[in-house]
Amino acid sequence: MSRMQASVLGLLALACAKFARAKIDESNFDAARIIERDVAIIGGGAAGTYAAVRLREDFNTSIIVIEPKNRLGGHVDTYEVPETNTTLEYGVQSYMQYGPTVDFFERFSVEFGSFTSRRLATINVDVGTGKTLDYTSPTLNDTTEGLKKWLQFVEKYDSLVEPGFWNFPSPDKIPAEFLMPFGEFAREHKVEAAVPRIVTISGVGVGDLQILSTLQVVQAFGLAVTKGVLEGTFIQPKVSNSLLYQRAYKLLKDDVRLGSTIQETERDSTGVRIVIQSEKDQAKTLIKAKKVLWTPYPSQDNLKPFDQDAKELQVFKPWTPEWDYVGVASIPCIPENTSVQYMPRAVEPSNHLAIRDYAYFLSLGTTGPSGLNLFRVMLGANFSLTYEEAKVIVTSSVQKLVQAGTLNHTGDCEVDIKALSAHNGVLWPRESEALEQGFVQKLYSLQGHRSTWWTGRSWCEEYSSNVWTFTDTVLERLLKSLA
Missing domain, CATH: 3.90.660 (Polyamine Oxidase; Chain A, domain 2)
Incomplete structure (x- = not known):
């Protein structure tokens, strides 16, 4: 077999595989199990919660938050000491007075003091x-x-x-x-x-x-x-770091799916379709959105159900x-x-x-x-x-x-x-050669690609205050893409 013939057969195999891949069939979902939103937000940690509040409350944008845990808050971890009125913060400890941090606490009437x-x-x-x-x-x-x-x-x-x-x-x-x-x-x-x-x-x-x-x-x-x-x-809430997320959940509750994981995804320039499954009753729901905002860290395990294409794999696989x-x-x-x-x-x-x-x-x-x-x-x-x-x-x-x-x-x-x-x-890849080969430019070129936007600690400094500040810059661009 010639090299050209092998190349043609390879392309045909890829085309057939793409054609054979099953598409999400809407007819498998009752009307009550189909949700349509402007933006689907993956993850309810610092970035996801903040983005949800800003998009829905400040920019009149419909959202749905998909979170595998049974709570919002991500790396905020609070331990309630039995038989006492004491809580211990063993995750996030404090916050910087940077960007929208103070305003975000005040928005939910969360009192804070010096750390x-x-x-x-x-x-x-x-x-x-x-x-x-x-x-x-x-x-x-x-x-x-x-x-x-x-x-x-x-x-x-x-x-x-x-x-x-x-x-x-x-x-x-x-x-x-x-x-x-x-x-x-x-x-x-x-x-x-x-x-x-x-x-x-x-x-x-x-x-x-x-x-x-x-x-x-x-x-x-x-x-x-x-x-x-x-x-x-540095500052810290007076009651607990979890209070902010408890109050945010109370506000967003109807648009949050806790205990839910992504099973299947289709993304292209026209929008996204995501099948999620509830841990509680194993029921599946189809979410149709114009855009998706990804907020967890982009490991290959996390991204398995997120139908990465070659451009995304080239960026994320070496991490x-x-x-x-x-x-x-x-x-x-x-x-x-x-x-x-x-x-x-x-x-x-x-x-x-x-x-x-x-x-x-x-x-x-x-x-x-x-x-x-x-x-x-x-x-x-x-x-x-x-x-x-x-x-x-x-x-x-x-x-x-x-x-x-x-x-x-x-x-x-x-x-x-x-x-x-x-x-x-x-x-990020640890070798300086990656930077010299344009890693950062390739990473940021993914913003908006296939109707997908990205935020969270992997895109900026990992502290909540930095994540919230960076998320605002992403939302500004995401909203323009919705217009």
């Missing part, structure tokens, strides 16, 4: 053995000076990355500093002392912080969060998965008012850049109320990690403390994990 973190005695231990490390953290003054130098850098390029990367330069004009490995950049610009604070807040760089491009650290810790840290202007868990655990053998930070031995005596040179990190910090031995758990890994595997790492890591004699405790320590939530995601 204050508990002062805890820190024990730095070897992640492999549980033994105490001879590691000296940067002083407050050194941290502040490092952050000020970082601020000068991110301030210089803020218009290129916020809100979002709409104005990011073409490959031949990308600032050379963005392409530098972060370890090299940090040493050259003398910001090493800021690194522990940056990684603690952002969680960036598990396993390979020093070889990440500096741009990826900027994406994790940009201007708004840097200013918030230096100026001490790197990350695994993150947050939770609450009762740990009676660790003294209260204590924070345990698991680090690689390479940090000794003060190698701040090595703080993430391990395949996972773990942090345990007292939450209160007093006498309950409750700790907030933060676990991140650069390898696949299930809920059960995450629990094993937490419990075994506590036992290492006991076995190493780090704690004044003998015997096993009964770790009781009260709550655990996955905050997994995907990261």
